[in-house]
Amino acid sequence: MAEIRIENAVKTFGKVTAVDNVSLTVHDQEFVVLLGPSGCGKTTLLRAVAGLGLVDSGRVMIGNRDVTYLPPKDRGISMVFQSYAIFPHMKVFDNIAFGLKMQRMPKPQMIARVQQAAELLHIENFLDRYPSQMSGGQRQRVAVARAIAVQAEVLLMDEPLSNLDALLRLEMRAELKRLLAELKVTTIYVTHDQIEALSMGDRIAVMRDGKILQCDSPSTVYDTPTDRFVGGFIGTPPMNFLQGQVRRENGAARVFIGDFGLIPVPEMLDTLLTRDGEVVVVGIRAENMEALNQPAEDALQVRVLVVEPLGSQNLLTIQIGSDIIKVSTHPDFRVAPDKDIWIRFPSDKIRWIDRDSGKTLLPAVQIAASG
Amino acid sequence: MNLKKVNWAPYLLILPSFLYLMLFFGWPMIRSMELAFRRDSQILPLRTEPFPDSATVGKLERGAEVTILDVIKSEESSTGGLLSKKSFWLKISGIDVEGNEIEGWAERGPVFVRDASRSEEGRVVDSSVTVYAEPDETGASVGELPQGTEVTITDWDELEGGVVAGGLLAKPAQWFKITAETADGDTLEGWVKRGPVFVEDTRISTTGRVDKGEGAKEWTLDYIKRMVNDRRFTESLRTTVLLMVLILPVQFTLAIIMALVLQSRLKGNTIFLYIFSIPLGVSDLAAGLVWFSIFTQRGFLNSFLERLGLIDKPYIFISNENKQYIILAIVLAEVWRATSIVMVIVVSGLQAIPGELIEAGQLFGANLWQRLRHIILPLLMPSLQVALILRTILAFQVFAVVVAISGGEVVTVLANETYRWYEVGTYNNPNVAAAYAGFIMLISLGVAVFYLRAVRTQEERATQK
Numbered sequence: 001m002a003e004i005r006i007e008n009a010v011k012t013f014g015k016v017t018a019v020d021n022v023s024l025t026v027h028d029q030e031f032v033v034l035l036g037p038s039g040c041g042k043t044t045l046l047r048a049v050a051g052l053g054l055v056d057s058g059r060v061m062i063g064n065r066d067v068t069y070l071p072p073k074d075r076g077i078s079m080v081f082q083s084y085a086i087f088p089h090m091k092v093f094d095n096i097a098f099g100l101k102m103q104r105m106p107k108p109q110m111i112a113r114v115q116q117a118a119e120l121l122h123i124e125n126f127l128d129r130y131p132s133q134m135s136g137g138q139r140q141r142v143a144v145a146r147a148i149a150v151q152a153e154v155l156l157m158d159e160p161l162s163n164l165d166a167l168l169r170l171e172m173r174a175e176l177k178r179l180l181a182e183l184k185v186t187t188i189y190v191t192h193d194q195i196e197a198l199s200m201g202d203r204i205a206v207m208r209d210g211k212i213l214q215c216d217s218p219s220t221v222y223d224t225p226t227d228r229f230v231g232g233f234i235g236t237p238p239m240n241f242l243q244g245q246v247r248r249e250n251g252a253a254r255v256f257i258g259d260f261g262l263i264p265v266p267e268m269l270d271t272l273l274t275r276d277g278e279v280v281v282v283g284i285r286a287e288n289m290e291a292l293n294q295p296a297e298d299a300l301q302v303r304v305l306v307v308e309p310l311g312s313q314n315l316l317t318i319q320i321g322s323d324i325i326k327v328s329t330h331p332d333f334r335v336a337p338d339k340d341i342w343i344r345f346p347s348d349k350i351r352w353i354d355r356d357s358g359k360t361l362l363p364a365v366q367i368a369a370s371g
Numbered sequence: 372m373n374l375k376k377v378n379w380a381p382y383l384l385i386l387p388s389f390l391y392l393m394l395f396f397g398w399p400m401i402r403s404m405e406l407a408f409r410r411d412s413q414i415l416p417l418r419t420e421p422f423p424d425s426a427t428v429g430k431l432e433r434g435a436e437v438t439i440l441d442v443i444k445s446e447e448s449s450t451g452g453l454l455s456k457k458s459f460w461l462k463i464s465g466i467d468v469e470g471n472e473i474e475g476w477a478e479r480g481p482v483f484v485r486d487a488s489r490s491e492e493g494r495v496v497d498s499s500v501t502v503y504a505e506p507d508e509t510g511a512s513v514g515e516l517p518q519g520t521e522v523t524i525t526d527w528d529e530l531e532g533g534v535v536a537g538g539l540l541a542k543p544a545q546w547f548k549i550t551a552e553t554a555d556g557d558t559l560e561g562w563v564k565r566g567p568v569f570v571e572d573t574r575i576s577t578t579g580r581v582d583k584g585e586g587a588k589e590w591t592l593d594y595i596k597r598m599v600n601d602r603r604f605t606e607s608l609r610t611t612v613l614l615m616v617l618i619l620p621v622q623f624t625l626a627i628i629m630a631l632v633l634q635s636r637l638k639g640n641t642i643f644l645y646i647f648s649i650p651l652g653v654s655d656l657a658a659g660l661v662w663f664s665i666f667t668q669r670g671f672l673n674s675f676l677e678r679l680g681l682i683d684k685p686y687i688f689i690s691n692e693n694k695q696y697i698i699l700a701i702v703l704a705e706v707w708r709a710t711s712i713v714m715v716i717v718v719s720g721l722q723a724i725p726g727e728l729i730e731a732g733q734l735f736g737a738n739l740w741q742r743l744r745h746i747i748l749p750l751l752m753p754s755l756q757v758a759l760i761l762r763t764i765l766a767f768q769v770f771a772v773v774v775a776i777s778g779g780e781v782v783t784v785l786a787n788e789t790y791r792w793y794e795v796g797t798y799n800n801p802n803v804a805a806a807y808a809g810f811i812m813l814i815s816l817g818v819a820v821f822y823l824r825a826v827r828t829q830e831e832r833a834t835q836k
Contacts, residue, residue, distance in 0.1 A: 085725065087745075
């Protein structure tokens with residue numbers, strides 16, 4: 001049982017606040033990804049959990065134990081470093097066995113553990129080699145094997161795949177996911193790669209400027225970002241944002257992009273009505289729009305700027321007013337640049353965002369419930 | 372061969388430096404090493420018997436100091452009967468070209484008896500001798516003295532190019548001014564040529580010097596043998612190695628600790644860096660003098676101990692009997708002076724170790740000592756290797772500090788011996804000095820190669836398989 005609880009953690013470097021009053025709970029055996037652009041404080045937060053950098057205030061609890069000021073070795077954790085940090089002067093075996101040796105584990109047991117870890121990572125044939133004789137991917141495996149050999153209940157990973165090439169990253173991603181599911185350890189995984197985060201995490205904590213903006217399951221974070229930043233950071237291409245003006249029409253709220261009125265889902269009507277006449281940001285993902293070759297009543301006529309055939313989809317770049325958006329279509333959808341098409345906005349896929357705060361507007365019911 | 376494929380640019384670029392090295396480094400180097408193996412002077416063979424044909428005992432080099440034990444007159448003709456003349460043979464002892472003490476006979480000619488002028492008692496050993504008014508054979512004669520007459524030598528003179536035996540051998544002739552009592556009881560005063568007058572005091576233990584010998588230009592190992600047989604050779608080698616063994620471990624331990632202190636980013640660690648680096652700017656002679664002044668009779672150490680009340684009167688640390696204190700002072704001076712250069716190398720090595728490796732060590736449960744032992748030191752090996760080679764080679768060359776503290780007499784080291792053999796005031800033998808210098812170079816080279824092979828990291832060994 002190793003639940004990680006971070007309570008009001010603050011860490012400053014001089015005048016810069018790297019971690020700004022962050023609280024996060026990672027449940028036992030859960031895989032939480034800290035996702036954010038570089039400099040958002042995700043690594044600092046991880047190091048605070050690891051004990052490699054102490055927080056200025058707040059608490060770090062691991063398995064109901066206050067470990068805020070404990071040295072790393074007493075926290076019952078293990079870690080995979082961004083640059084692997086495997087010891088170049090030790091053979092692979094000694095690298096994997098390092099943590100066990102420091103624990104003074106009896107030799108037969110140690111050998112068994114190393115063997116087991118190496119087999120899980122498919123490097124059992126390289127135990128006699130030095131890291132310099134291995135490829136980047138193999139070194140990565142050594143680093144992971146070393147981390148899992150100690151069988152700690154908590155595994156911390158600091159951008160473990162960022163030094164691998166794209167193909168290898170794809171392969172390791174799946175393998176790590178399988179491995180961690182097998183091992184049932186509590187994991188915090190730091191990355192700036194949103195695909196990694198989406199594909200691996202049980203939950204994703206999106207960070208910016210030392211704060212966690214949203215912490216939810218990958219699908220929730222993807223579909224209903226609570227923040228314009230989250231929507232813009234996650235997804236390839238990122239979420240599209242359009243300026244729309246709220247107007248009351250026949251007693252109901254409509255959001256107008258130019259002359260084209262979007263119809264919000266019924267739950268949102270009350271919320272939007274309070275903003276009559278204001279400009280809100282309309283967020284919608286590229287794949288959620290429907291592109292048509294003929295005009296339709298509920299579709300907006302737009303001009304195509306660029307067509308990018310990507311194999312599985314065609315990515316269209318479209319200008320609407322002053323906003324540039326991306327629309328992804330089926331690869332069979334035939335269109336040429338500078339031609340007009342019509343796009344349909346499904347109501348349930350539209351997110352409404354406050355222009356100034358960047359926060360997603362919530363249905364009035366939900367506000368009342370949470371408030 | 373396709374000339375177009377050869378890239379000549381690097382060779383052209385390296386050519387000036389190659390020429391430079393050859394001219395200003397290689398050539399003098401070769402010449403000085405040649406000194407150690409090539410004789411270009413004269414040697415005098417010492418013989419078992421006072422005859423030209425008898426077996427040689429050994430060879431004396433020109434300039435060698437000798438002791439004259441005995442003198443006899445020989446009637447043998449010296450050069451194959453052509454010049455039949457009486458010659459004097461000296462029994463002398465001295466250090467031969469290989470550095471061994473030998474004893475044997477040599478004709479008087481080449482041996483210049485230095486102290487003869489001081490001898491006053493003499494005896495006419497020839498059948499009879501003519502006494503001249505002036506030191507000149509063509510001048511007026513004052514009288515004759517028969518064989519066996521006792522004479523007193525009052526003055527002596529050496530004339531350039533005195534002609535002996537019909538002008539065949541031109542050599543400086545020595546004249547003695549003597550007073551003697553004739554058979555009639557009169558006192559006779561005048562000059563005689565040195566030959567016939569045997570100076571009594573020279574019979575026992577008169578020092579001399581080999582003036583000339585047979586010309587010799589040859590390759591020889593004599594100078595090497597001479598060096599090995601030198602009575603200070605073993606001592607200086609032992610002291611050099613002892614100093615190295617005492618200094619290097621202290622130096623490296625201190626340097627690593629200092630580097631770790633600097634690396635730990637404590638507050639004010641730049642001040643540490645400055646303090647640690649001060650000795651870098653002090654010359655070794657100055658460092659030696661500083662520590663000499665600390666250990667000297669009225670030095671800092673004595674006044675400090677006196678003030679503490681531990682001693683009543685100044686203790687003489689630096690004396691012939693207190694070799695261990697001299698060694699201690701040398702060790703302290705060298706540690707003080709040269710640790711910071713090791714530290715600088717170690718600091719640069721430490722900075723090259725990725726922080727994540729040390730953090731990984733920390734994370735996987737290694738304490739400070741284990742991190743040092745299992746991670747930092749192995750990764751520091753290349754730097755330590757460089758520092759070790761540098762410091763060991765410099766340790767073989769230790770000189771100024773030793774001379775400043777011990778005067779180079781009580782405690783001596785290889786470099787000091789090199790200097791002593793070269794110095795005009797002492798041995799004035801550049802050949803043996805060159806042998807010493809070559810020896811220092813050889814062991815430095817050997818140690819460097821040994822370190823490079825022995826201190827290789829495991830990783831290097833594995834990749835070179």
